[in-house]
Amino acid sequence: MSGQTYQPQSRFMKWFEARLPIVGFVYSTLLTYPTPRNLNYWWTFGGILTFMLVAQIVTGVVLAMHYTPTSAGAFDSVEHIMRNVNYGWLLRYIHANGASMFFLAVYIHIFRGLYYGSYKEPREVLWILGVIIFLLMMATAFMGYVLPWGQMSFWAATVITNLFSAIPGFGKAITLWLWGGYAVDNPTLVRFYSLHYLLPFMIFGVVVLHIWALHVPGNNNPAGIDVKSDKDMLSFHPYMTVKDNFALVLFLIVLAWLVFYIPNYLGHSDNYIPANPLQTPPHIVPEWYFLPYYAILRAIPDKLLGVVALFASIGVLAFVPWLDTSKVRSARFRPLYKQFFWILVICGIGLGYLGSKPPEGGYVIAARILTAYYFFHFLVILPLLGYIEKPRPLPASISEAVLKPRKA
Amino acid sequence: MAEPTRRDFLYIATATMGAVGAAATVWPFINQMNPDASVLALAATEVNLAPIEQGQIITIKWRGKPVFIFHRTKKTIDEARAVKSGDLPDPQPDEARVKKGHDQWLVLVGVCTHLGCVPLGHQGDYNGWFCPCHGSHYDSSGRIRKGPAPANLEVPPYEFVSDTMVRIG
Numbered sequence: 001m002s003g004q005t006y007q008p009q010s011r012f013m014k015w016f017e018a019r020l021p022i023v024g025f026v027y028s029t030l031l032t033y034p035t036p037r038n039l040n041y042w043w044t045f046g047g048i049l050t051f052m053l054v055a056q057i058v059t060g061v062v063l064a065m066h067y068t069p070t071s072a073g074a075f076d077s078v079e080h081i082m083r084n085v086n087y088g089w090l091l092r093y094i095h096a097n098g099a100s101m102f103f104l105a106v107y108i109h110i111f112r113g114l115y116y117g118s119y120k121e122p123r124e125v126l127w128i129l130g131v132i133i134f135l136l137m138m139a140t141a142f143m144g145y146v147l148p149w150g151q152m153s154f155w156a157a158t159v160i161t162n163l164f165s166a167i168p169g170f171g172k173a174i175t176l177w178l179w180g181g182y183a184v185d186n187p188t189l190v191r192f193y194s195l196h197y198l199l200p201f202m203i204f205g206v207v208v209l210h211i212w213a214l215h216v217p218g219n220n221n222p223a224g225i226d227v228k229s230d231k232d233m234l235s236f237h238p239y240m241t242v243k244d245n246f247a248l249v250l251f252l253i254v255l256a257w258l259v260f261y262i263p264n265y266l267g268h269s270d271n272y273i274p275a276n277p278l279q280t281p282p283h284i285v286p287e288w289y290f291l292p293y294y295a296i297l298r299a300i301p302d303k304l305l306g307v308v309a310l311f312a313s314i315g316v317l318a319f320v321p322w323l324d325t326s327k328v329r330s331a332r333f334r335p336l337y338k339q340f341f342w343i344l345v346i347c348g349i350g351l352g353y354l355g356s357k358p359p360e361g362g363y364v365i366a367a368r369i370l371t372a373y374y375f376f377h378f379l380v381i382l383p384l385l386g387y388i389e390k391p392r393p394l395p396a397s398i399s400e401a402v403l404k405p406r407k408a
Numbered sequence: 409m410a411e412p413t414r415r416d417f418l419y420i421a422t423a424t425m426g427a428v429g430a431a432a433t434v435w436p437f438i439n440q441m442n443p444d445a446s447v448l449a450l451a452a453t454e455v456n457l458a459p460i461e462q463g464q465i466i467t468i469k470w471r472g473k474p475v476f477i478f479h480r481t482k483k484t485i486d487e488a489r490a491v492k493s494g495d496l497p498d499p500q501p502d503e504a505r506v507k508k509g510h511d512q513w514l515v516l517v518g519v520c521t522h523l524g525c526v527p528l529g530h531q532g533d534y535n536g537w538f539c540p541c542h543g544s545h546y547d548s549s550g551r552i553r554k555g556p557a558p559a560n561l562e563v564p565p566y567e568f569v570s571d572t573m574v575r576i577g
Contacts, residue, residue, distance in 0.1 A: 062437055065441065
């Protein structure tokens with residue numbers, strides 16, 4: 001894929017470009033890069049995610065200038081940031097709510113991929129890199145939540161690190177190794193701090209690979225059909241730069257709403273209680289973006305199988321390019337798949353709701369049904385649909401699809 | 409050039425808003441490195457002078473640095489005032505380094521003006537302080553007399569809340 005190349009005008013630029021062609025690289029990657037002209041707003045979330053990664057890193061680095069990573073000092077240092085540090089309250093709330101918005105964006109981004117078949121040939125590696133980014137994000141968010149060393153921080157750390165003890169044989173040893181002691185304590189906190197600082201930069205590296213893997217075949221588009229000619233395309237700048245910026249502004253309004261009006265809404269008030277290893281809060285719940293996986297974990301009655309199901313529910317995503325046997329990419333032309341897609345969305349939201357409830361009575365039964373359905377969707381429905389579904393006729397080209405009135 | 413168009417206006421207005429927005433966004437990230445409220449709260453320290461005997465020097469901490477408070481005898485004050493300004497590498501009369509009516513109280517930042525070591529009290533050749541790092545001698549008014557230090561010991565901002573209480577900073 002290529003647009004026009006950069007032609008340096010001044011003597012200095014010609015000299016520089018011959019030695020390190022970075023301006024030309026930015027030019028062809030971000031300015032003249034051809035994009036399908038029919039992209040809709042679901043395509044703006046990649047850019048939003050990149051922005052959020054940088055925002056989290058920047059706010060995180062400045063917070064790290066004031067945070068004390070010890071079990072004795074952590075909680076108070078967060079209050080110090082909130083009360084003493086200039087604009088500390090703002091930086092902390094942006095970082096905490098930014099994490100939630102980061103996950104909101106990534107879920108929309110993933111579901112966009114599922115709907116429009118962006119994981120299909122030739123974008124399988126792009127998709128798998130995305131799954132890796134998602135896993136790294138989850139690890140980063142988990143460790144970040146431990147750092148304030150509140151009751152939820154401590155007990156979430158205890159519950160999640162205890163998962164590893166389910167591994168037969170050396171599970172307990174691994175858990176001790178993770179803890180650096182006989183329970184979650186200071187050594188655990190300090191190493192989580194180190195890794196929480198490290199992982200975002202690894203995410204950044206995988207994001208670079210992710211964008212590279214995207215630029216090889218070019219973007220998918222809502223019609224899911226291949227680009228036929230230059231008529232199907234627009235240069236990234238100004239069309240997509242402006243569109244991405246506009247979407248980003250709307251997204252940031254939502255973030256600002258949280259930060260300035262309801263900064264603790266998505267959090268749990270128990271995390272304003274300093275960690276107490278001798279008393280577990282009545283209901284341990286993770287942050288909202290982990291709730292569906294928490295529901296799956298608790299739905300399975302066996303300890304080890306619950307852990308396996310948790311990781312499998314994310315791992316199964318990596319196989320979607322091969323589980324889905326349909327030759328048609330976009331759900332726009334797949335009437336059956338479209339319905340199952342929305343059922344999956346509702347299933348995900350349902351699991352999230354159940355993750356916030358105590359694991360009793362009807363909630364457990366419901367969680368088991370939805371967990372079973374979740375795996376059924378990926379392992380049974382996706383492979384079957386390719387054979388039994390009759391797709392609608394695809395448009396001849398993107399420009400034709402854009403110019404003809406679209407039927408829902 | 410041709411008449412400015414609506415597009416020109418929009419470009420300039422947008423760029424200006426963008427610049428203002430960028431500045432507003434960047435400012436908290438820069439300002440967070442400025443001293444925070446807890447540091448500023450320690451910017452002023454009150455010291456009770458009543459327990460300090462004549463001839464005694466005490467050291468307290470102010471803004472993270474040592475501050476010497478010297479309760480001078482009349483003899484010490486007269487000595488300090490008898491020094492000719494020609495003998496001083498950094499000329500300054502003793503009267504300018506104390507508060508009128510409280511001449512017996514000398515308040516100094518205990519950081520050598522050479523390279524920052526803490527000078528030792530009641531030492532040196534001039535009845536004041538001696539800095540062991542590179543051999544600077546300060547007199548009983550905290551003025552540099554001999555050695556590599558270029559300036560007199562700094563007098564911090566302070567005021568007498570009462571005759572026995574001083575607020576530094």
